[in-house]
Amino acid sequence: MTNNSVADVLIVGGGVIGSLTAYRLSKAGHKVTVVEADGIASGASGTSGGWLTPYSHALHPSMLALAPPSLALHRELAISLPAETGIDHGFTEMPYLRCAMTEEGAGELREFQAIRATEGTVMEWISAEEVRQITRWITADIVGALVSNSEPNLDSYRLTVSAVQAAEKHGATFVSGRVTGLTDAGTEGRAAGVDLEDGSTLSAATVLLAMGPWTGACGEWIGSPLPIKPQRGQMVQIATDNDDETPPLEAGFSAVELPGSVLKKRLTDTVVGATKEDVGFDRSTTQDALVLLLEQASRLSEYVATAQITGQTACLRPITPDGRPYVGRAPKWDNVYVAAGHASEGINFAPVTAVAMADLIAGNEATVDISALSLDRVVTPV
Ligand SMILES: Cc1cc2nc3c(=O)[nH]c(=O)nc-3n(C[C@H](O)[C@H](O)[C@H](O)COP(=O)(O)OP(=O)(O)OC[C@H]3O[C@@H](n4cnc5c(N)ncnc54)[C@H](O)[C@@H]3O)c2cc1C
Structure with a gap:
């Protein structure tokens, strides 16, 4: 069975990373579909502490450099998302x-x-x-x-749901389904979309894998190691x-x-x-x-x-083994991307990840430096 809806971007995973990226891309005019196996924010994005700190995991300089832009984006989202959806996601600055x-x-x-x-x-x-x-x-x-005084907190379930509702307002579609692999496009390095457990497919020009800890299983799909546990x-x-x-x-x-x-x-x-x-x-x-x-x-x-x-x-x-998430294009693929592995800091770094992914997928110059998060390091460790 084939689903004929062809998205510009198909995002696998309705956690905070997939949902905020869907919001960014749909707001920029892209036709986005998100496919989620369970429920929106049913993973850690729905039950995290919601603490916006860059200091709870590996203190890598590249991540610390991304913390101020991500916090600035959180401060913007605390105004723009409630204005679009009416959902207060609890962003609060407190000592x-x-x-x-x-x-x-x-x-x-x-x-x-x-x-x-x-x-x-x-x-x-x-x-x-x-x-x-x-x-x-x-x-x-x-x-x-x-x-x-620079480590606010929020309710990550409400943030994710708000991002979903805002993305829907910009035309994004959220569907239920468990993805089991990439659809062969017949051209090396290109996927035609994704295959679902029920035998159907979802077609897309670009696929983003944002399945949190489950993204590790995608190593088999992309033919490169993806050590996320x-x-x-x-x-x-x-x-x-x-x-x-x-x-x-x-x-x-x-x-x-x-x-x-x-x-x-x-x-x-x-x-x-x-x-x-x-x-x-x-x-x-x-x-x-x-x-x-x-x-x-x-x-x-x-x-x-x-x-x-x-x-x-x-x-x-x-x-991930080195404490940094994988954010970027999958090695050897033209139209498959990964954004996963944010450990204890996925809520904190979600806005900057979403902006970076939206830039990359849209073919724009990245507004933030995510070179240290590239998937090339699984092929050539750095
Ligand atoms: C106890 C705890 C406290 C935390 N506290 C904080 C905190 O205070 N601050 C902070 O910044 N971070 C915190 N984190 C980390 C943060 O929650 C995660 O890094 C973040 O939620 C990861 O988001 P994600 O979107 O990558 O993954 P997830 O939220 O796991 O979402 C992935 C989604 O993909 C879906 N999926 C999986 N497989 C498939 C498939 N085959 N097909 C379709 N869909 C699929 C899942 O159902 C899930 O909804 C905490 C984590 C834990 C466990």
Whole structure:
């Protein structure tokens, strides 16, 4: 069975990367179809922490250089997307406090502060008393904290859904289906579209593979290694504003001595996260993770221990061996592209990825430098 709709661009995967790229391309006048196997934002894009930080994964200079343009794009999207769709995606600028519980930790944070300063990001060191003026959630028993005012957060489910609705307004089509391979165009290095599990095909001039951790399976389709693996992350949601006895939480925070963080959200409950587990594509939650996450966060905040638990989620990060995503044209293909492998920072880097992909696919000069994310490094490692 063949589907006759011929798109300019067919995007596989309705996560934040595929959806924002669809928005960019459709807004620029391209005929876009997105095919999603499960539901829009049903992967990590729907249940991430939504923290816009470039510091939670591999600190590669090329990624750090992309962080300011991506943040600027997020700030623009926080205005333009709600204006187009009426959906508030919860973008909120609030302080993020990296605490030190020991002098050693304080030293580590001061080094972090000095490196960030060389990149032009100012983070102020404050005392434990000053921390208590920002939030009483953090124990007084700390040495001090580094305040960051350039790591906002948002609701990544709403961001993705809003991008989908905005893309639809610009003519993009979202369809259900599980892609099983590229349709042979009869010409080497060209795909005619994609094949679906039900035996049908979707035709397109260009194909973009944006399937998060599942993109690893596309290595077989494109005939080049695509080493993207899933890493499970579990998080716990807690209510922080519903008790008169408990002071409101006005910031996100973590301790350099502990893994994980506590993220205050504007539209949803506070998030305590996250585990990093190598369990394949298993997306179930576990009691062990619940206990571990709350125990760790409670060492920094007595209120975490007493807060009402309102949920627990698990989703999969797309992890690459060198910590950088693959963003660019697939080796040996003229019209097949990949944008996947953003690990713990896919929400943060989604806008800049979408802009870069839209530039590349439209044949325009890239407005941001994504050369370090090229897929050439899987063929010739750099
Ligand atoms: C616990 C946790 C917390 C996180 N917190 C943050 C954070 O605070 N900040 C941040 O920036 N990042 C965070 N991340 C990372 C971020 O969520 C991901 O990097 C990002 O969501 C990846 O987006 P994506 O669109 O590439 O993939 P996904 O969201 O996984 O979307 C891929 C889509 O492709 C679809 N698909 C798969 N196979 C097929 C197929 N064969 N055919 C059709 N469709 C298919 C899937 O159903 C899915 O909807 C977190 C991740 C985890 C696990």
